[in-house]
Amino acid sequence: MATELWPELLPEAPEEIELWEEGPPREPGAKPRTGPPAPGQIKLTIQIRRFDPERREEAWWEEHSVNMEPTDRLLDALHEVKWYHDGTLALRRSCAHGVCGSDAMLINGRNALACKVLVKDVAPRVTVEPIRGLPVIKDLIVDMEPFFAGYRRVLPYLVNDEQPPDRERRQSPEERERYDDTTKCILCAACTTSCPIFWGDGEYIGPAAIVNAHRFIFDSRDEGARERLDILSDRTGVFRCRTTFNCTEACPRGIKVTKAIQEVKRAIMFDRL
């Protein structure tokens, strides 16, 4: 299924592309930063889907060429565009090594973190678009609020009102291992915004919220499983999932998202935790 769905995502060749041409460098005495790549560097052409309602109503495509080290990240190349070509380009980023979850984008038609894609793996040409299914605010920045609203709905915190012991609660390495995979979620939205059900239907809570519910449902210390399973068994919950595995393929942390969703489904159907 997955391989059938993803090709539809591959961006069609945009009809009109605006080529960015370098104006005079603004710093006194600076040399132009384009031209042929220096030894060891490679040239990367980035097609970016831009949107800025203060300038135009419609989105447009723009193309920039930058010279980068092969092991630079695509994020570095986008920074090169932003800092030296066009300061209006808007994107989010923070840690730049795949753990803060800021820079999920649609890269060559697939969701990925720009800081985990290396230039050498996409050169000479790459297309970059905002993740899908969330309203685009500007360029690569989407409105994350609907995504976090889904996350908040599943009670994404430890529920346990027992009087705690003086020291830590004991948890065996095996119990710890049971929910390990779903603790890895960085809330980047790559899974949720690769899900065709999420795109087509504003109501599905989406894979990331389910992953975060799973993280607590299968934690031996937690007592909120029943409530979360109730939330996830309603019409916006896990049963909207059609098992296309897009989410699992999109996850930059390698979480087995579809498996986690299936485990939650089974927990609801067979009342088994």
Add this chain to the structure above:
Amino acid sequence: METFNHDIVIVGGGAAGLRAAIAAAEVSDSLSIALVSKVYPMRSHTVSAEGGAGAALGPDDSPDLHAFDTIRGSDYLADQDAVEAFVAEAPDEVVRLERWGCPWSREPDGRIAVRPFGGMSVNRTAFAADKTGFHLLHTLFQTSLKYERIVEYDEFFVTKLLVEDGHCSGVAAIDLRDSEVRCFTAKAVILCTGGLGRIFAFTTNGAICTADGMALAYRAGVPLKDMEFVQYHPTGLPGTGILITEAARGEGGYMVNNEGRRFLEDYIPSKMELGPRDILSRAIMQEIEKGHAFEGPYGHYVHLDVRHLGEKLIDEKLPFVRELAEKFVGIDPVHEPIPVRPVVHYMMGGIDTDIEGRTRLPGVYAAGEAACVSINGANRLGSNSLTECLVFGARVGQRAAEDALETTATAQNPLARMAEEEEGRLVATYLDGTGGRERIAAIRRDLQKTMERGVGVFRTEESLKEALEEVRALRGRYRDVALDDRDRAYNTELVAALELGNMLEVAETVVAAALERRESRGSHTRRDYPDRDDEGFLRHSLAYESDAGPRIHYDDVTITRWPPAERKY
């Protein structure tokens, strides 16, 4: 002017800010708390901390031993009353995080596991695989969602503290969605904005670590303390600066030079790879100077070798190390040594606070890396910073909450007027201005190079004077900065310009304080003053803003039970 009224405003949503928010919320359910952050809280730089959180949890450990290690590691510049409070409360904080669901790694009997770490004399570092900061941050964020009285303002950039009659009663902040300035009123403002790594070219710090809170406090007249102490972490990946956690050495990794020798036996034979970061970073730089290092496209480096630990242990305890090395330098640490070099990692200095997080300006508080209490002195020990965020985040939240309950709110009108003036200034300077010739990136790159060259691992009078002049010249160029982006929605270039302004101001304090400290202590190594000088400099530096640049004053160090001694390992 849209105004949001709260009892407490916390700036920054990392570990310290979130811990402070929860602590304040627990003081009284009548308190309303704003958590104002330029990024969604889980994007904060805490997320990058890997190794763990230090606390005397094990049966062979004690708070006193933790205190001594911390003080010796600090080269005796830490305030010992602060350290004593820190080590006493550290175990409770780690356990509290467990109660809130933190997925700590466990011992076979189910207790929280601890691992060895540099400069710590026993196994003391609690960890969650090698993504401890990530798990700790998410646990705090999750827990904060349980409190309705904690109101998140995500993607708001604070530009000014609003001070009326000698009391800080709010902040002006840009809402990034529309670039409008909003006025936040509060009885207490807590700055938890993290570090300043981005003033250097080669750093483990994320793009957001731009000294914002330090600059806010400094401009409002609060001194910055011990700014000359910048920690270089010995093991960053060449090129990107991505951190390879100290846990790689804690679990038994070797540092090896180009002769295939564990060179630390020449520098710190009693501790070897588990020596403190300042000593290890200096050792690597000396190996480079001696020609004992490898050379690659990103300069010199040495090897961190974990091959002998075996694939199983690496995957279990250091999975992220393997992932990072494979992804970013194309090396599988199971089969090849990892190239590493010293990299700017942490700021020991920061906003001068007392042991409860208060600054010298009433209404302003600080905690975490942005603050300097000081428990870290001249060199922080690995795994003390996450715990510091917990202990002093909790302390400052509680203190600010109790103070807020006894404070009457300042009239809103003058605060809103100040925020309006701030908006006018921002629009005139950055959005309406024309004709500037300087790009943000050019000034920032020059600042980073200047700091790297003049204020690196080794410093001299000459290198520092030159750096000071250069930073001042850059501040001049900054006045001529121009933006491409004049939009209101998500003007991320405007944020970058404001961040650069903060970086330049604070960088100047780093250089000035380093120039004045004519001794070598902890991370601050002067080639021209190679010895520690307790007579002259067993003191905290305080940098105050003035028209002529930072004025450096000194303040006493608090000594309780551990008299300064030679720092021997």
